Amino acid sequence: MSGSHAQTRRCGRRPAPLLLAAGLAALAACSKPPQPAPAGSGIELLARQPDSVIQQLGSLDGDVLGSDALYWGAGSEWIRSRVPGVGEHSFSRARTVWLQLPAVAAQDRVITLELCSPGADRAEGEVADRVTVELNDLPIGELILGREPAKYRLEAHAPLWREGENALRLQAQQLRPLDRGAEPAADVGFGLISVEYGEARRVELDERRGSAQLVDGTALRYLVQLPPAARLELAGNCNRPGDLVVEFGLLNPADGSLKPGVLGSQIVEVDAGPLAATLEIPENTDSVTSLTLRWFSDEGGRLDLRRAAVDSDMAPPRPSILFISIDTLSARHMSTYGYGRPTSPAMDALAADGVKFERCVANAPWTAYSYMAQFSGLYPEAHKRDIDAMRRAPVIYEQYNLAPNRWTVAEALRAAGYDTAAWVDNPWLEPALGMEQGFDLFDRSMVEIPLWDTSGGIDGITAAFEGWLDERTDERPFFAMLQALDPHAPYVVSEEYSELFAGDELYDAQRQEPVGIGQIQSFRVIPDHVARGEVPEGELPASMRTRLFADAYDRKIRHVDDALARLFASLKERGIYDDLLIVLSADHGESILTHEYYFDHATLFDETLHVPLIFRLPGGAQSGTEVETAVQLVDLYPTLLDLVGLPVYDFLRGRSLAGAMRGEALEPVPLWSEGGIGRQHCVELDGWKLIWSDDRFASPQSKIRHRRLPADWMEQLAPDLVGRMMSAGEIKDWLGDHPEVRKELDRRLGEHYELYHLDSDPFELENLADEEWAKREELIAVIEDILALNAEDKDRASQLTLAEDMSPERRAQLEELGYLERE
CATH class of the missing domain: 2.60.120.260 (Galactose-binding domain-like)
Incomplete structure (x- = not known):
C-alpha cells in the first residue's frame, strides 16, 4: 500500500468484549442497505483452515x-x-x-x-x-x-x-x-x-473445537477480506510467558504473492495464564489482508488459542450461496431453454423465480478444464502444467493443474467469512489437480459410488448437504457447492424412470449406429462405455438403436430435476430458501446425435458448450428476468463477488453479470472455449463463432473416423481398417507400418477453420469460413489476443506441483466414464 509504514505497538492484556463481526453483506443493489452486524456473528478464524501453518x-x-x-x-x-x-x-x-x-x-x-x-x-x-x-x-x-x-x-x-x-x-x-x-x-x-533438518516445532489444530496450540517460533496465517473498522479479538491460555506478535500484511490475489507485516504489527505480551486482547486492524477494505499470529516464548511456553475472530460493528450482512453444478447438463435438453420434453420442471421453476441467462458458454468441453476456469476466473490454458521433459510422455490427466498460488472463488469467499464446503461426484475434481483450494470441507465420498449404483449421485449429495445443514451450529454464511455426475454416460436409469418419454416421436426409433468397442473420442460410433448403460454384461452387439441412449440421457436429467425439487422443498421447510443466493449451472453439455459425434462431449459445438446459467437471488429479487446477451462460465467468479458486496479483482478474465440482472445493458465480449479433439480453440462474438482446429494432434482413433474425412476414405486408402475396432495403440502401430496413410491423414486433418453465424444457423451446419473471409480473419485476431492473455496468466502460476502418476483405482473410474482407453 503506497505510503504505509510498518509499526509495532505493545498492547496490554485486557478483557475482550463479547462482540463478533458479522459475515453478511448486502446483495449488491438487490436488497436493503447494509445494517449493523448482529452480536454473535463474525469471521471466526479458528473455525476454518488457516491459509498457512508456519511450523x-x-x-x-x-x-x-x-x-x-x-x-x-x-x-x-x-x-x-x-x-x-x-x-x-x-x-x-x-x-x-x-x-x-x-x-x-x-x-x-x-x-x-x-x-x-x-x-x-x-x-x-x-x-x-x-x-x-x-x-x-x-x-x-x-x-x-x-x-x-x-x-x-x-x-x-x-x-x-x-x-x-x-x-x-x-x-x-x-x-x-x-x-x-x-x-x-x-x-x-x-x-x-x-x-x-532441525528441531521439530509443530502447530496443533482443532477446527471443530475452534482452537490451536502454538509453540515457540510457530505461527498461523489467515487471509481475510476485512469489513470496515475491523478489530481482532483474541482469547486463550498459555503455560509460560511469551509474546504473541500479530502482523498485518497484503496479498496480491493475481499471483499469490504476499507482503507480510507491510501494514504494521502489534505485540501482545502474555504472562502465564489467560489471554484476552482486542487489537485494531489497519484499514484495508479494497484488497486481501494477511493476519499472521506468531508465538515466541524463550521459556518454551505453549499458547492455547481459543478464539481469534475478526469483528466489526459495520460489517454488512452477506447471503449464503448454494452453487449447484450438474455434470454434462446441456441447456439444449432443458425445457426452460426450449427443449421438446419436460425434462426440468423444478429447474424451470427456479428460472421463473430468478434470473435466466439465455446463452451461457462453457470454457471447455471437459470437466477439469471447465471447473478450473470457474474456480479461478481464468481461461483453461492458464492452468497448463510444465512437465519434466525427461519424464515419460504425460497423459491428458496430468497436463493441467489449479496451481497452489491461484486465488480461487472459494478462497475469496472464505476470506470474507464464508463457511466453504463442496460435495463432488466427478473423479476429476480432486486435490491432486488443486480443486479443493478454499474449501474447508471437500467431500468426495460420492466419487466412490459408481454410476451403476443409483443410490449415489444427486440423491446422495443432497442428503449429505442436508445432513451438514443439520449439524451446523454457527451463523456464518456458507458457500456450498453440490456437483452431481448423474447425466454423464453411461446413462444408467433407475426403474421408476425407465418408461419416461417412451411414447413421443422426438427421436427416430429405428436409427442405428455401430458400437465402438474400445473407442475413445471416436466419430460415427456409440462408445462402448455408453452402450454398457443398456448392456451391462456380456458381448456388445455390433450396432444399437440410438434412441435408447437419447431417451436415457433425458431421463437422467429428469432424475436430477426431481432430486432438486425435493431439495428446494426441504430448504423452504427449513425457512432458509428465500434468503439463499442459488446458482444453477453445469461444466459442459453433451453431444447426442449431432456432428457425427455421439453421446460424449469432446467437440466445441453448441450441444456441448451451451450450458444453463440461472441465479435465484435472495428474496426473489429480479424474478422472471431473462438476459439475452451471451455470457460464459468464467464470469461466475466475479459475479458472485459482486453480488455479495465484495471487490471484483482486475486479474479475472470474466466479468460481473450483476448489472445485467438489474436490467443494465451488457456489452458483447468474446466468449472463449478450448480443448476438444486434437488442438482446438473457439471464440464467439456478436453472433459469430469461429472454431480453429488442428486434428493432426488428435488421437489415432479420432483420426481414422474423423467427421472431416469422407465416409468411404477407408475403402480407398486403408481397406484393412474397414469394419475393425482397434485400440489407439493398435491404430498407431498400423499407421507406423503405413506411413503413406498417416501422411495423407495429416494432410487432410491439418489446420482448419469453421465459421458459423449462430443467429441464422443455430445448429452449426453451414461453414462460412471461406465465404466470410474478413469475419474469419477478425476472429482469428481475437483468438491470438486471448492466447497471449493465457500465456501471461500461465506465467503467474506456481510450478511447485508435479504431475502425478495415476493410481489403478482412479484409472478404472476414468475408464468407466469413457475418458481413457482401457488397458
Missing part, C-alpha cells in the same frame, strides 16, 4: 510419504517396495520430486538425507547413481548414491530458507528398474529412507 516438522520418514503435508505432488509419485538385501523403502517414480520442508525461520541448517539407489541393469563396473539437490531452486549439492542406504549431510545456509514452505528438489540421473525380486517392481529414481 517445522524437523524430520520426514519415508514410511509416511503419501501425506500432502510432506511433499508437492501426490502419493503415487512414490511406491513402497521391498528389495532383496536392501529392505522395504519408498522409491521415487519420477526423475524429479519435491519434498516440502516447512520451517519457522530463515537460519543455517544441516539437511541429512538417507537415500539409496538399488536399480538393476547397471553397466559393468557402475555402482552408483547421481542425485542433484536444490533448496528453493538453488543448488546445495550433488550426491553419489550406492545400492545400500547411506546418510548424506548438506549445509543449507540461512539465505536459502524461507519462513513457511520450502521446496527441496531431488533429481535423479535416470529411472532404473528395481533389482530383480523387488515387490512390487517399478522403474525408480532413488529410495528415500528419511530426511532430517
